Amino acid sequence: MLSDNDPCPHVLLLGCMSSGKSTVLNALLGRGVFPAGNRATTAQVFTILHDPECSEAACRNLTESPEWHPLTKDRLTAYNGAMSENTPAEVRLRLPHLARNRRVVFYDTPGPNTSKFGGHRGETYFALEKLPLTHIFLVLDMVQLHTRDEEALLADMGRVAAERGRLPVLVLLNKADVIDIEKESVRDIVEEAGSTVAAHLPEGSTVDVIPLMSKGAEVWRRMIDRDPLTVFETEFGQYIDWRLCEAMLREARMPGAIRESIAAQLEEWERMRKFSSAFKSSLEYLARRVHPEAELINKKMSKILDYADCRKAITGSGIAALEEYVDGL
Numbered sequence: 279m280l281s282d283n284d285p286c287p288h289v290l291l292l293g294c295m296s297s298g299k300s301t302v303l304n305a306l307l308g309r310g311v312f313p314a315g316n317r318a319t320t321a322q323v324f325t326i327l328h329d330p331e332c333s334e335a336a337c338r339n340l341t342e343s344p345e346w347h348p349l350t351k352d353r354l355t356a357y358n359g360a361m362s363e364n365t366p367a368e369v370r371l372r373l374p375h376l377a378r379n380r381r382v383v384f385y386d387t388p389g390p391n392t393s394k395f396g397g398h399r400g401e402t403y404f405a406l407e408k409l410p411l412t413h414i415f416l417v418l419d420m421v422q423l424h425t426r427d428e429e430a431l432l433a434d435m436g437r438v439a440a441e442r443g444r445l446p447v448l449v450l451l452n453k454a455d456v457i458d459i460e461k462e463s464v465r466d467i468v469e470e471a472g473s474t475v476a477a478h479l480p481e482g483s484t485v486d487v488i489p490l491m492s493k494g495a496e497v498w499r500r501m502i503d504r505d506p507l508t509v510f511e512t513e514f515g516q517y518i519d520w521r522l523c524e525a526m527l528r529e530a531r532m533p534g535a536i537r538e539s540i541a542a543q544l545e546e547w548e549r550m551r552k553f554s555s556a557f558k559s560s561l562e563y564l565a566r567r568v569h570p571e572a573e574l575i576n577k578k579m580s581k582i583l584d585y586a587d588c589r590k591a592i593t594g595s596g597i598a599a600l601e602e603y604v605d606g607l
C-alpha cells in the first residue's frame with residue numbers, strides 16, 4: 279500500500295485497552311466505523327492511511343486477499359484478530375478535517391492488556407519495535423490513570439524510544455469530559471501526566487499534552503451529519519461544560535499558534551450560537567403569535583440552529599487542536 283520510506287508522518291496510536299484509540303480515529307473521521315467499546319475491541323494492528331486524494335474509504339486484509347472493500351464497521355470487525363505474520367489489516371481514507379495536503383499514516387493497536395489477551399501484548403510490541411514510526415500519540419484514559427497496565431506500557435515505550443532514537447510523544451488525555459472542574463485542576467492533571475510520561479523517555483524528549491473528549495467529538499460530528507446515534511450517544515452529546523473546555527485549551531501543552539487559532543474559533547462559534555439562539559427565540563415568538571400553544575417543531579430548522587452548538591462543542595472537545603497538531607507534524 280505504501281512504502282516504509284514514505285516521508286510522511288507515521289503515527290503510532292498507543293495506549294491501554296479502552297483508553298479510546300479507536301474512538302479518536304472515529305472522531306477524526308466523523309463516523310463510527312472503528313469498532314470501539316469497553317472490551318477488547320481492536321484485537322490487532324491496523325494501518326490507517328490518510329490520503330487527501332482518496333475519494334472512497336476502503337479496507338483490506340492482506341492475509342486474506344489483496345482486494346479492497348468499502349470501509350464498514352462489520353468488515354473491520356471481521357478482520358479483527360485475523361492478523362498473521364505481522365501483516366496489519368489496512369484502511370485507506372481521507373480524514374476530512376486535516377487541512378494539509380499530504381498523507382499521514384496511523385497505526386491503531388489493541389493495547390497491551392492483562393493475561394486474558396496475552397497476544398495483544400506481542401502485537402503492541404511488534405508495533406513499537408518494528409513499524410517505521412515518526413511519532414507516538416499516547417492515549418491515556420483519564421478514568422484509569424496510573425494502572426499497572428499503563429505503568430508497564432510506559433516502561434516499554436521508554437525502552438523502545440531509547441533504543442530507536444528520538445520519538446516525539448503527544449499525550450492525548452482522553453475522556454476529559456469526566457473532569458469535574460469544581461473539584462479538580464486541569465493544570466495539575468496535565469502537569470502530572472506530562473511529567474509521568476517524560477520520566478519514562480530519554481532526556482530531552484518532547485512531550486506535548488492535549489486534553490481530549492474524543493467520544494464527544496465523534497458524536498457531535500455525527501450529529502451534524504445526522505448519522506443515527508444510539509440512545510447512549512444522544513445522551514452523551516447533550517452535555518458539555520464550556521468552562522472545562524476553556525481550561526483544557528489553556529492548560530494544553532501544544533504550540534502557541536494552535537492555542538490562538540482554537541481560541542479564535544471558539545469565539546466565532548460562540549457568536550454564531552448567540553445569533554442562533556436569538557433567531558430561535560424570534561421564531562418561537564412568531565409561532566406563538568399564530569397560536570398561543572404553538573412551538574417550533576420544524577425539525578430541519580431546529581437542526582440548523584443546533585449546528586453552532588455542535589461546532590463549538592467540536593472545537594471545545596480538543597479534536598480541532600489535535601487536527602492542527604497533526605497538520606503541523
Ligand SMILES: Nc1nc2c(ncn2[C@@H]2O[C@H](COP(=O)(O)OP(=O)(O)O)[C@@H](O)[C@H]2O)c(=O)[nH]1
Nearest residue numbers: 296297298299300301314315316453491492493
Ligand atoms: N466518557 C468518555 N468515554 C470515551 C471517550 N472516548 C472513548 N470512550 C469510551 O471508552 C471505551 C473504549 O474506547 P475504544 O476507542 O474502544 O478504546 P481502545 O481500546 O483504546 O480503542 C468506549 O466505550 C468509548 O465509548 C471519551 O472521550 N469520553
Ligand SMILES: [Mg+2]
Nearest residue numbers: 299300319320
Ligand atoms: Mg481500539
